[in-house]
Every structure is written in structure tokens, then in C-alpha cells.
Amino acid sequence: MFQVHFISFDGMRRSIETQIGENLMRAATDNAVPGIDGDCGGHCACATCHVFVSAPWAECLPIMQKNENDILEFTNERRESSRLACQITMTAELDGIELHMPEGQH
């Protein structure tokens, strides 16, 4: 099992176990992680699984596609480190990844 840490806007840490190949939005909603809504079910169509990913993890993520970039443009707190959890699939090198969450999902 591989660990994923979700850190809420006010600093609360929630750690879950995942498997290789698991979608991180789905992992969060299946474990009822507060702050990850996943309204569209993983179609990259709503930006309610918005997370911030910093080094060293950011370099291990898949390249952002245009549709992810487009939809992130409409979030309230777009940053350099913004990603959608539904576009991240668990790999061995992401073990221990920290995903920071914005104040609200929109």
C-alpha cells in the first residue's frame, strides 16, 4: 500500500492508503476526505478536486493537458502548483505525496 496525505486549508492532515493505478480524486471521495468533492466523477469537467502539489512530487506528475488547464482557470485560487486530483494516478514514486487543498472547491 502507498500513502497519500491530504492537507486541508486550515492545516488538518488526513492520510489514506492507496494502490498503484488508483485515481487520487476517487481515493479521496471513497475515503470521504473532506474538501475533495469530485462532482463530475473524474471527467476533468468541474475542478472540485483542486489541489496544490509542490516539490518533490510535482515533477513526478503527468504533464497537464489542455482541458485540465482550461478548467483550472476558473478556480478561485489558481496557483503554479494547481492540479486536479482526478488527473493523477497513483504510482510507486508518488508514495507519500502531499496534496494541499484550497479554501473551497468550486
Add this chain to the structure above:
Amino acid sequence: MKLSHAEIQAAARAEAFAMPIDQIDPATPDYFENDTVGHYFERLRRDDPVHYCHSPLFGPYWSVTRFQDIMQVDTNHGIFSSDWSQGGITISEPPPSEAPLQMFIAMDPPLHDVQRKAVQPIVAPANLANLQTLIRERTCKVLDGLPRGENFNWVQHVSIELTTLMLATLFDFPLEDRHLLTQWSDVATANKDVDPKAPTREERMAELHKMAAYFTRLWNERVNASPGPDLISMMAHNPETRNMTAQEFMGNLVLLIVGGNDTTRNSMTGGLLALHSNPAEWDKLRNNPSLVDNMVSEIIRWQTPLAHMRRTALQDTALGGKNIQKGDKVVMWYLSGNRDEEAILNANKFIIDRPRARQHLSFGFGIHRCVGNRLAEMQLRILWEEIHKRFPVIEVMAEPVRVRSTFVRGFTELMVRIPK
């Protein structure tokens, strides 16, 4: 003799499953006024999920009725345009003689993006938190003022009152004139071709010009004042919206008024009706009020206050095995996708503790997804929390009166009684 609700439904169901498929035109106003359209959608989802027909009111168009196909259209804005110059976002379009309203929901990128971003801060998390106390105070006041032991119209006394107060706050609009917002919202979506009781096109435009004149006065006051946290001030001070054309100004006003008003209003009524029709679900809520959050999403799915959004194909494309031609009108029936059993388990049941209740189509998906979704959810959550504290029972006294529209799925009347 007048047919009962059950008889009307049974007759519609029989017709929907018997008629030749090519004759099915879901954009038939009677189906919406009688709430029978669901039977026709069910047939289409089963037999012809991407369906072409020629409507006497709206001309030729495609009906997209399954959840996944709707998602495909909604997330491909490069192929399926929302732009007013292509036909906009509703199945009906103004006659060539009338200038179309130019609102950001009816624009493609890049203009859509910059105009939407000008108003988006109104529903940023910090602003929502600020609004919460005010919404609760008003909700309590409205509920405490309701008559007891006598029949009254829930639409008028609760749904319209609460959503119009909210909208007035978002615009920082004079509260004493707030009935004008309701009036303009109703006029904006009215369509004489669909509803003979609706105002004529000339009357409608005259009313919208009154709206623009009223808001121009507010705009002129605010453009010269320091920026405030209301929608008018936000647009007046943002470089991307400061110099909107008259058609854009009027268009965006209509968008914000209808979007912030007609939708939540009808979910407030539809939720009460759904709980009344499903007493076991109301019992669940009474026994476990923490279900409110989940129930709010289920109410919004169940009601689907905007039945459709329309797109226009910018190129030939395939969808659900059909060939869509460049220029075709494509209607995404959110109301149908929200009842698609292949995407949503027990989709034709109202279940307040449904798993994954948030995965519904009512807010749309992609770049045009509802800006005010979190605010709407908060308004509905507070309403039901406060109803729960006060009223164990609200009796529905008669069948509702529904809006005659293929776009707004709503009510003009729901007579109820709160026991003494």
C-alpha cells in the same frame, strides 16, 4: 372531466412508448406543464439516445439524453459552441429582427473567460462565509412569519421571497424595489411562442430596457465610488467588463438575475414537493438532520431547475453513433441525463442519502458550469436546517402549477399548510 395526475402520467407513458420514434419531440411545452416529459426521455434514452427531430416551435435539433453523451458535449466547448452569434444556449432563439442578448454564458473563450472572472469573486469562499449569517437570519425571519393553519403558496411566500432577497444583496439592489428583480427574471425567460400567457416580444423588450435603465443608474453611482463587494461594482471596476456594450450589459444582467433567482427558487419548491411525495425520505431527514448536505444535492438533481442547455456544432462530429453536421442545434437535456439509470443508480428515485449525490448534471460541466453552485447549495442547506427546527410537517394541499417552459423547470404555485 378533468383527469387525475396519475391518469395523465399513465396516458403519457403509454403514448411515449407507443409512438413512432421519429415523431418524438421532447421540446413540447405541454409535456413540461404536465410534468410528463420524463416518459419521452426514458424512451429516447432506451431507443434513440441522440435523437434528431423537427420541432414546430424550435425547428430541427438534436436531443442528447444520456448522462455520458451530455458530459461529452458539455466538456467539448471547442466543437459545441455556446456563442450567441451561433444561436446561444437555449433551444429557442430570437427572430432575426431582435438583437440577441450577449451574456458570458452565451460566449466562447476568450471573451467568456474574462467576463466570467469579473463576477466570480462574488462566490469566493470568504464571501460565501460572509453571506452565511445574513442568509440564516433572513431564512428564520421568513419561516417565522409564515401563516399557520391556513393554505398559502410556498412559491410566493418562501421560494421567491428568499431568492429575491439574496439576489438583491448580491447586486446591492434597493430592497424595497426587489420585486422588480423577480419580474425581470420572469420576463427574461418568458416566451410567447411557448406560453400564450407570456408577454409579447415587444412587451418583453420594453421591460428589459427598464431593467437596463434601472441598473445603469446603479452602475453610474458605483463606477465613480470605491469598489464594493457587489456584482455591479465588480463589473464597473473590472477593466474587462467596464466598457461592455449595451447588449452585453443587458445580457449579463439577465444572466445573473435568472441564474441567481429562477433556479434556486424552483429547487426550494421542488425539494418540498419531493419530500412530500416521498414520506419515508422525510422521515430519514427528521431522524438524521445531518443528511441535509447530501439531500441538497439530491434535491438539485431531482428538480433540475434548468431542463436543458443548447450548443451549436462548429464542425461535423460524431456523437453516440450519430453524425452531427456543422451548424446543427444540439440540446443537452440535463433533466434526462439526471434520470439515466446507466449513470446513476436508481436514478428515478428520490433518495436523500444517495451515495455520490453530487454527481448530477444540474449545474452543467466544463467551462460554463454554474458560477453560483456553492451559494445555491448553501441557501438550500440553511432553508432545510431551519425548516427542520420549526416544522415537523408541511402539508401539500394540491398538485403544483408548473411553468410552461422547456427551459425553466419550475413552479408558479404550490399550495401548502403548516398545522397550528
